[in-house]
Amino acid sequence: MRRILEKGGILSLSLMLVSTYSVSAVIPEMIRFYEGYGRSQVEQLISISSVAVTLIIILNPWISQILSDRASIVLGLLFLTLGGAAPVWVQDYGAVFVARLIQGAGVGLMNVCAIDMINQRFEGDERSALLGYRGSAETVGNVVLTLIVGRILGSGAEWRYCFLIYFFGAAVLLLYLLFVPNGKREKKVCRTEERTGRRMEKGGRNGYVFCGLWGGFFVGVNTCCTMRIPSLVVEKGIGTGAQSSLVLSLMMITGVFAGMAFGALKKRYSGRLQGISLCVWGLGLAVMAAAGNLIVLGLGAVIAGFANNILITTVFEGISEQFPPQAVKAATTCALVGCNLGSSASPYALNAISFINGGMSAPFVVFSAAAVAAGILKPRVPRENHSCDMA
Template sequence: MNNKNSLVTKLAFLSVSFMVTSAYAIQGSLPQLKAALGISQTQSEYLVTTPSFAVMIFVVLSPLLQQWFNISDKKIIMAGVTIVGLAGIVPMFANDYTAILISRLVLGAGFGLYNSQAISMISVWYEGTTRAQMLGWRAAAEQIGQACTLAIAGLILSYAGWHASFAVYLLAFVVLFFFAVRVPDDSKAQDNNVAEDDLAEELTEVEEPIKKISPVVYLLVLFAFLLVVDYVGMENRFPGLTVAIKGSSYTGSSMFLSLMLIGATLGGLFYGSINKALGFNTVYLGLGLMAISNFLFAFANGNFAMLVIGLLLIGFPLQLVSPLIFNLLPDLAPAKRQPLVTSMVLIGFNFGAFFSPTIAEWMNRLVGRPMSGLDLAAPFPIYGVMLIVIALIIFFATRHSKQAN
């Protein structure tokens, strides 16, 4: 069996996370899809977020299917990546909105089949600083994958149109081959003892073996939901805002979305170091930078440079906060319940991603702004204020907890 600490084995495990955010690869194509299919802004955004709905279902079904059919972790992950590749390329040959939407649902099912295993295995295999580092690298792998698939799909869009941009999902088969060759079939950790994490001590004191799921897990699920509503909403609205500023022929939004993901990648790569230096204060840094990003994006008002700066900024802090959530889980539930609590948080993330278009539409209606032009930025001042409120709630809650102890 390959050494779990070898670089190539780590890369093989992380490689499957490369494709898990590729549902967003077509964001740069949304204005062209909207025009070609004759659909609304919200309908076009659901082509990006609909896979998240299937992910929510299949992160729950995946452990059950694995148990019923006695499938190893490696095989369930390989099945999921195969589905991603096959379903992803269907829109290359389809012109009907419903057919494309269904293919996106199947794509999400593929992600859901293996997403929780890819994360929970890290929590079980690795401990302490190595675990935090691997979780950060996993987040970075997601962002690198999203950046690469966005850039490739955007490049194809410029030369061959929106149909051909879906060819980016052929990359899933490259990932499948690498994973199949390098990862051993027996992917269970030999040691289920998880080292106590300094970050989790801010929320809970762990002195004895954990016997039940902490209520903090449910708060983290809600937290994950709110973060992704904001993040995905900004990604979805950016192409429409660029067209409103630059004109309907503009196709360069994919490049900026890819650049934004470079910041997100750096956030994942440096999460372990920043967490080590700041401890629980990492969450305040992340939420503060995300709030600033929202305000820049919201108040750009036709200033393209300011809009781009707001977009580029949001990726880095999100990848400081999301690994934090997963890093807390091993100290908030027993080792045998880690797949369950990991799935719960993934459901929070994907529920937020799926409903992001509808929530953004509600925000537009709340402030009485239409769903077009520069008014697509209307939800983001509200999101920025929400992030500040969340940071204050966390601050006073943890302060009260310390005083009570």
């Protein structure tokens, strides 16, 4: 039972890791509230947290020399909770900007630890299973928080009350302190890992780069879509901001099923999994761009959400399998830096696309074409000859 509770405490950390964009449904309301500020400036209040996350992750090698993993997680959860909930009481643009930076710093402090802790304490099939469950925990947390935001907006309450969701960070902190003991378990290094280590000595740098670049692409595009879905729904006249949160939740909840299906899909398609998933992802984005009602939009969100979660999982699954133990933390850091750089760059990508076409569906068309092109051009690579399934 103690072992199960420990796993639950570790997995609970992932419930809040992607909560930054759980409040995306409030963007239309915030745009109306912050008169005098452009759309990209208001959207930046949501995405700016990713900048702080990225900076903290980059600084992680030095921070880890000062703070233990436990201290980083506790401090991170405190920052996430207090900074995330601050807009409930203070709505000044500058104050909200700073609060979102604090919230992002909190996520950054616990991000690498939440993933690396699984690699430190578990191995083999148990480790692989927990990495999959960890991704599902991220999705479950994001879905639940997004649904709560939708309910708050649907009740007619002011947008600021949606930021109360970050108080769930205090509950996660309690679970962690109660059930996750200090220290880490030593793992044996098998001959396979030794051979992998020798291989990574030659190609490891390329592996790090691929993890960061593809992680940034997958997360960045998904962030752009998440931020634009509420406005797309309103522009098309097919629903309200509150109803758009249902579409966002539908897109994210498929991540739970993607995590459950990942093992079987990996076994069946092996090195072709990413190429196929990229094409399916592009199809889902195209359906969303062409949607004329909420049902079709929801269908596209299911397809895109499933494929996107498969793609993101391949990045971290590749790290745990292809990098030697001493390189896993560095590879995880590179992947997370890429993911967060992609996320923080999303408003600028949306702004660049708006110069070509200002319609809310334009980003979905552009990203759909990019995903399909990448899926077609990506070669099939045998698992034993690549890192992060990205080469």
